[in-house]
Amino acid sequence: MSRAGGEGIRLADLSAGYGGNDIVRDVTLAATASRVTTIVGPNGAGKSTLIKAVAGLLRPSKGKLFIGEKDITALAPAQRAAAGLGYVPQEHNVFKALSIDENLRIGFEFIRRRGGAAELRDARERVLTIFPDLGGRLNQIAGTLSGGQRQMLALASTLMPSPTALILDEPSAGLSPRYVRSMLDAVRAVNRAGVTVLMIEQNVTEALRISDDVVLLVRGQVRGAWPAGTFLDDPDVRSLFFHGRSDHDSQASGKERHHDASAA
Amino acid sequence: MTAYLVSILTFVVLSAVLALALNIQWGQAGMINFGLAGFFSIGAYVAAILAVSGVDPVSSTLAAIVSTAALSAIVSLASVRLREDYLAISTLGFAEAVRLVLLNESWLTGGPNGIREIPRPFAGVLDPSSYEVAFLGASVLIFAAVYVLLERIIRSPFGRALRTVREDEVVAATLGKNVLALRVKAFAIGGAVAGLAGALHAFYLSYIDPTQFASFVTVYAFMAVVVGGRGSNRGLLIGASTVMVLLEGTRFLKELLPFMNAQQSAALRLLLVGVALILLLIFRPGGIAREYRLTAPARDDAPATAAKT
Amino acid sequence: MQALLNGLIAGFLIALPAIALSLTYGVLNFANFSIGALITAGAYFAYFYNVDLGLHVLVSVALAGVSLSILAIVIERLVYRPLGDADHITLLVGSMGVAFVLENVIRLIYGADVRTLDITVSRPIIWNDLRLNNEQLVIVAVAVAAFVAVALVLKKTSLGRAMRATSDNPSLAEARGVNRRRIINWTWALSGTLAALAGALVAMDATVEPLIGTNYLISVFAATIVGGIGNPLGAMAGGLLIGIVEELSTLAFPTTYRQGVSFLILVAMLFLRPHGILGQAKIKR
Numbered sequence: 001m002s003r004a005g006g007e008g009i010r011l012a013d014l015s016a017g018y019g020g021n022d023i024v025r026d027v028t029l030a031a032t033a034s035r036v037t038t039i040v041g042p043n044g045a046g047k048s049t050l051i052k053a054v055a056g057l058l059r060p061s062k063g064k065l066f067i068g069e070k071d072i073t074a075l076a077p078a079q080r081a082a083a084g085l086g087y088v089p090q091e092h093n094v095f096k097a098l099s100i101d102e103n104l105r106i107g108f109e110f111i112r113r114r115g116g117a118a119e120l121r122d123a124r125e126r127v128l129t130i131f132p133d134l135g136g137r138l139n140q141i142a143g144t145l146s147g148g149q150r151q152m153l154a155l156a157s158t159l160m161p162s163p164t165a166l167i168l169d170e171p172s173a174g175l176s177p178r179y180v181r182s183m184l185d186a187v188r189a190v191n192r193a194g195v196t197v198l199m200i201e202q203n204v205t206e207a208l209r210i211s212d213d214v215v216l217l218v219r220g221q222v223r224g225a226w227p228a229g230t231f232l233d234d235p236d237v238r239s240l241f242f243h244g245r246s247d248h249d250s251q252a253s254g255k256e257r258h259h260d261a262s263a264a
Numbered sequence: 265m266t267a268y269l270v271s272i273l274t275f276v277v278l279s280a281v282l283a284l285a286l287n288i289q290w291g292q293a294g295m296i297n298f299g300l301a302g303f304f305s306i307g308a309y310v311a312a313i314l315a316v317s318g319v320d321p322v323s324s325t326l327a328a329i330v331s332t333a334a335l336s337a338i339v340s341l342a343s344v345r346l347r348e349d350y351l352a353i354s355t356l357g358f359a360e361a362v363r364l365v366l367l368n369e370s371w372l373t374g375g376p377n378g379i380r381e382i383p384r385p386f387a388g389v390l391d392p393s394s395y396e397v398a399f400l401g402a403s404v405l406i407f408a409a410v411y412v413l414l415e416r417i418i419r420s421p422f423g424r425a426l427r428t429v430r431e432d433e434v435v436a437a438t439l440g441k442n443v444l445a446l447r448v449k450a451f452a453i454g455g456a457v458a459g460l461a462g463a464l465h466a467f468y469l470s471y472i473d474p475t476q477f478a479s480f481v482t483v484y485a486f487m488a489v490v491v492g493g494r495g496s497n498r499g500l501l502i503g504a505s506t507v508m509v510l511l512e513g514t515r516f517l518k519e520l521l522p523f524m525n526a527q528q529s530a531a532l533r534l535l536l537v538g539v540a541l542i543l544l545l546i547f548r549p550g551g552i553a554r555e556y557r558l559t560a561p562a563r564d565d566a567p568a569t570a571a572k573t
Numbered sequence: 574m575q576a577l578l579n580g581l582i583a584g585f586l587i588a589l590p591a592i593a594l595s596l597t598y599g600v601l602n603f604a605n606f607s608i609g610a611l612i613t614a615g616a617y618f619a620y621f622y623n624v625d626l627g628l629h630v631l632v633s634v635a636l637a638g639v640s641l642s643i644l645a646i647v648i649e650r651l652v653y654r655p656l657g658d659a660d661h662i663t664l665l666v667g668s669m670g671v672a673f674v675l676e677n678v679i680r681l682i683y684g685a686d687v688r689t690l691d692i693t694v695s696r697p698i699i700w701n702d703l704r705l706n707n708e709q710l711v712i713v714a715v716a717v718a719a720f721v722a723v724a725l726v727l728k729k730t731s732l733g734r735a736m737r738a739t740s741d742n743p744s745l746a747e748a749r750g751v752n753r754r755r756i757i758n759w760t761w762a763l764s765g766t767l768a769a770l771a772g773a774l775v776a777m778d779a780t781v782e783p784l785i786g787t788n789y790l791i792s793v794f795a796a797t798i799v800g801g802i803g804n805p806l807g808a809m810a811g812g813l814l815i816g817i818v819e820e821l822s823t824l825a826f827p828t829t830y831r832q833g834v835s836f837l838i839l840v841a842m843l844f845l846r847p848h849g850i851l852g853q854a855k856i857k858r
Contacts, residue, residue, distance in 0.1 A: 055748070077748040087748060097741040098734070106738050109731050110750030157749070296665055298606070342843040348662050349604035350843055353798075356606070357791045357836040368829050479787075483673050486666055524681075531680035538673035545667050546655045 006196035007068030007084060007164040008033040009054065014063030016053035022061055023049040024220040031165070031198035031213075033068075036191045038207045038228070039200045041217035042241055047200040048090070050217065051169045054198070055087040056080045067165055081111045086163030086195075090170045093154035096143030100134055100153055103142055107157030127156045130189050148179030155186060159195075166190060168199035172206060184210050208232065216240060270396050272508060274468060277403040280504035282461040282481070283488035284410055284497060289454035290486075291495035292418060293447060294430035295340065296352040300485050302359030303455050305366060305477035307332045307462020312379045312472055313372065321385035321467060328463040329456045336455025337448050344447045359482075366474045378473025385467050399468060406464065410457060411497055417453070418497070426450055480534055484511075487541045493550055510537055575703055576820050582709045584796075584816020585716035586771055586778075587789065591796035591808035592723055593767035599740035599803040600760040601653075603661045606668040608768055608793060610675035613786035615641050615772025617679050620781045623690045630692050634715070634773040638766040645765030646758050680783050688781040708778045719770055720809050723763065727805065732759060740803065788832070792819060795835040798842050801849025811849065 009031040017023040024046040031037035039047055052058045054065060056077035065073045072080050077087065095103050101124075108115065108123050115123075128135040131152050142153060151171060158166065171187060172180040180203065188210040191197045201207035208214065211228040216237065223240045231237060282304060289295045297303075307328040314324035339358045343350035366373045373379065390398050417423050429436040429443050437443055466472050484507050491506045492499030514533040521529065590608050597605045618640045622633035648671055656667050697706035727733035738746040739756050747753055775785055792815055800811025815835055822834040842849065 057744075057748075078750040078752075081748065081750055089745070089748075092742055092745060095738050095741045095745065098737060102734055102737075105731075106734055106746075106749050106751075110735065110752070113750075290662075294662065296662055298665075298669060339840075342840045346843065346847055349598075349665060349802075350798075350847065352606070352665050353604060353794045354840060354843065357794065357832075357839055360791050361833045361836045364829055364833055368827065479673065483669070486669070490666075525684070527684055528681050531677040535674055535677035535681060538670050538677060542652055542667060542670040542674065545659070545663055545670065546652070549659060549663060 006034040006191075006194050008066075008196055009037075009085075009165050009167070009198050010066040011054070012064045012066070014050075014053060014060050014065060016049060016058050016060040016063075018049075018058070020061075022220070024053070024217070027063070027217075027220075027222055029215050029222055029225065031196055033196050034191070034194050035212040036188065036197040036199070036210055037213040037215060038211040039198070039215045039217050040202075040204050040207065044219075045217045046220040047217055048169060049220075051167055051200050054167050055085075055089075055169075078110070081161065081163070084164035086158040086161070086166045088154050088158045088166070088168045088171065090173050094142045094145075094150050094157065097141065099139050099141055100145075101138040103153055103157050104134075104160055107160035111161040123160045123162065127159050130159070130186055131156045148175050148183070151175060151179065151183055152186065155183070155190075159190060163195060165196040165198065168197070170200055170202060172201060172203045180206055204232075267396065270400050272512065274396070274400045274403055276501075276504050276508045277400070277407050278461055278464050278468065279484060279488060279507065280500050281403075281407050281410060281464065282458060283485050283492070283500045283504055284407075284414055285454040285457035285461060286485045286489050287454075287492075287495065287497060287500060288414060288417075288457065289451055291489060292423065292430070293426050293450035293454075294348065295344075295447060295451055295454075296348045297355045297451075297454070298352045298482060299339075299355030299357070299359030299362075300458060301477045301479060301481035302355070302362040303332050303336060303458040304462045304465070304481055305362060305472075305474070306335060307459030308466040308472050308477070309366065309373055309379070309462075310459070311463035312382045312466040315382050315467070316379060321383070325460065325463040325467075328459045330459075332459025332462070333452045333456035336458075337452040340448050340451040344444055344451075359479075363474060363477070366477075374473070376474060378471065378476075379466075380471045382466055382470045382472070384470060403464060403468075406460070410460070414453075414457075415497060422446070422449075480537070483534075483537060483541060487537065487544070490541065490544050490549070507537070510540060576824060577817060578703055578705065580817035580820030581813060582712055582778075582816070583820055584813035585712055586774055586812075587792045587796045587816050588809045588812025589716055589719060589767045589771040589774075590789065590793045591800060591812045592720070592805045593764035594793060594797045595800065595803055595805040595808045596723075596736070596760055596767075597764050598797070599805070600736055600756060601664075602743075603664040603668070604794075604802070605764070606665060607648075607672040607675060608764075609786035609788075609790035610672040610679075611641060611645065611765060611768035611786065612772040612775070612789055612793075613679060613783060614644065614675055615769030616776035616781045616785055617683060617772075618769060619773035619776045620683075620688060620690060624688070627691075630690055630777060631711070633690070634770065634777065637773040638769045641769030641772075642762035642765040645761040645768075649757065649761045676783055676787070683783070685783055690776050690781065692777060708774075712774045712778060715770055715774060719767060720806075723767070724806055726763075732756075736760060791832040791839065792816075792835045795839040795842070798839055798847070799849055804849065807849060 011027050011029050014027045015022045015025045027050060039050065041047055049058065053060050056075060060073065063073070064071060067080075067083055067085050070083055072083055072085065075083065081087070095106065098106070104124055104127065105120065108120055112119065133149065134153060134156055142150065145153065155168075155171070168187065171183050175183060184206050187197060187199070191210075199207070208228050208231060213225060214228050214231045215225045216223045218240060226234060226237075282300070286297060286300055289297050310331050311324040311328040314327055315321060319327075339354055340351060343354045367376055369375070370377075384395065387395065425436070425441050426446055428439065429441060429446050433443055465476075469476075487507050488500060488503035490503070492501075492503030511533065514536055521532075524532065590612055594605060594608050597603075615637050618637035619633045622628045622636045623630050628636070652667055652671055653664065656663055692708070697704045698710075727737060735746065735751045735756055736759070738749070739751060739753065743753070771789075772786065775789075796811035796815040797808050798811070799814055800807030800809070815838065818838065819831045819834055823831060826834065
């Protein structure tokens with residue numbers, strides 16, 4: 001089943017880190033167009049670093065990054081946004097001093113500079129259909145919202161300029177169980193509209209519920225990719241997750257394992 | 265010629281003492297004191313008022329030191345928990361308030377006329393012709409004493425705690441350091457040294473008035489600290505000398521530009537000092553002095569990170 | 574009652590630079606100590622246009638505003654941008670350096686004599702025992718107009734939204750496409766204009782001399798803190814409050830201690846309510 005509209009995100013041999021030390025190394029993965037790809041892994045695997053590199057907050061020390069066919073490796077975050085990449089950070093992701101409506105407007109007006117009032121209206125309508133709760137409180141100051149509502153607003157703001165691909169940093173972090181479901185349901189709804197989704201998530205169960213593909217990142221390197229449905233069934237996953245190598249794998253631990261999508 | 269040299273050198277040493285004060289407050293503790301001139305003036309006036317009333321120079325100086333230390337502690341108390349900007353604002357305001365008092369309370373301070381005929385310390389003991397040199401010598405000794413004292417403080421646990429607070433306040437607090445007390449103490453110590461510098465200034469010139477304590481004093485001190493390398497006491501003499509060279513050097517501008525009146529050339533010289541300060545901040549925030557310390561051992565307590573701040 | 578009125582007028586004069594200070598603090602994240610010198614520069618620009626070039630005083634005031642906004646951007650380019658991401662103490666010291674340089678450039682060009690603008694003296698309006706002269710009316714009109722303009726820009730324009738967003742969360746603002754450079758330039762331009770207007774109005778109402786700005790500095794800081802630093806619209810309320818309190822204090826203390834009163838208020842606010850009566854956070858280290 002393919003859904004039209006989104007562009008794929010592709011990382012090629014990406015390495016990135018802080019202060020000259022690479023935390024993630026030689027990452028090659030693809031978030032297929034119009035599908036939901038989730039990166040999971042134990043704490044300290046470097047998931048957050050990876051997402052920040054894709055968002056443009058970190059310069060990679062090597063490697064390339066593509067959205068569709070466009071090489072966006074050298075672009076600043078604002079330029080990546082203009083190229084169609086939407087980024088929802090984990091925290092500090094709304095303007096607390098501004099109202100909900102203003103947050104939405106800002107999400108739109110500097111990325112779609114040439115968009116007129118009509119386009120803004122349409123974008124707002126579109127976004128509020130996915131997040132009706134926000135629609136009833138447009139003038140409320142974002143700082144007074146609950147954690148869950150703020151996450152929704154962050155996602156809503158990112159959707160305003162109609163991104164073709166969306167990256168999210170732990171969308172369920174800090175949310176109560178009720179909001180975790182709603183948030184991830186919203187992400188799936190966005191994907192169903194055609195937007196490619198690449199996200200990192202600690203909450204593996206919830207993430208799998210809405211994902212198509214899963215990538216395992218352990219200690220800064222990709223250890224394999226699976227269709228979401230078979231991920232937990234694979235006996236190697238457990239040992240890879242915790243020990244970084246497979247019990248059954250007699251070869252060097254860096255070897256990637258790929259599984260046939262037809263097994264899903 | 266020698267008399268000129270002696271007077272220049274004395275000014276350098278006295279400025280260096282004041283710069284030491286700022287170095288403790290800013291260089292070591294990260295506290296911005298834009299009102300340094302005000303504290304300096306209080307030291308001078310307290311010493312002068314007492315000396316003129318017959319109190320001996322040593323006690324007058326001690327009184328100056330104590331009063332400036334106390335006032336420093338009080339002024340810093342309000343803003344010590346807040347961002348540096350607020351301390352900068354309070355100290356500036358304090359200096360303004362002091363200036364107003366100096367100008368208006370003539371019964372105490374002599375108003376715009378200031379205080380004259382401050383008795384020179386131990387003048388009776390020495391031969392008048394060698395007094396200047398003796399004063400210079402005494403100033404150098406005092407500077408050295410303060411220098412040694414401050415270096416010991418820097419290397420003490422107190423000094424280390426202070427630097428921890430400067431680098432990362434949250435970490436320091438978690439380690440159990442009483443951030444408030446540390447900062448107030450550091451500021452007070454700096455204030456004490458500023459008061460000492462003020463007293464020396466009053467005794468050296470024998471005459472003080474409010475115009476000697478305008479904002480340029482603060483700017484010079486900042487320049488000396490920046491040139492010398494913030495946090496490093498060693499560079500301070502170099503810093504103070506550089507400022508002096510700049511000032512004296514530009515004195516000759518007046519010859520080159522005769523069409524300007526005295527006021528304008530004074531303004532030009534101050535202007536150049538200000539520009540020099542800005543240029544230093546942009547291009548050499550770590551100071552000039554540091555570059556010559558090629559073989560300085562790593563035991564210097566100002567950590568490497570101080571150079572870039 | 575006259576004191577109250579005079580205080581209100583003085584308050585308007587203090588409010589303009591206070592708004593400027595809040596703007597730069599919010600967007601650029603440091604307290605701009607050159608605001609006093611900018612006020613003085615505004616007064617001298619007005620003098621230049623009015624006396625040296627012979628233009629009408631109101632035109633001179635407007636031109637002073639424009640000139641200073643350009644000057645502020647130039648200063649930003651020459652000083653604050655090269656300082657780049659130096660820690661913000663360096664920015665503070667830098668702004669003090671700028672103040673020092675500005676004051677002395679003015680002294681260099683114009684010397685220290687007291688000057689006045691070329692205005693026709695008019696009879697004051699007298700109403701119910703209250704005196705109000707033309708200059709004071711102009712002050713109120715300009716200040717209110719400036720305040721309304723700033724409020725409209727901040728609340729209704731995309732530039733204003735971008736400024737508030739940058740003030741709230743600079744990295745998120747950049748991620749959302751806000752051009753930081755543009756915002757910085759506009760903030761300085763606005764700030765410069767407000768300071769210049771204040772200076773020009775003071776020049777109109779009183780005299781032109783190198784220290785006018787510094788004479789205002791403490792009152793302006795006190796007003797900004799009362800209104801909540803980073804809250805430009807609160808700064809207007811802060812300004813009026815400080816103006817009135819200062820004026821009323823002259824009934825009890827000698828006039829020369831006006832700023833002393835503001836200093837005490839400032840310190841009291843820092844002790845009790847550092848984020849001001851109307852302001853919000855961002856004051857802790």
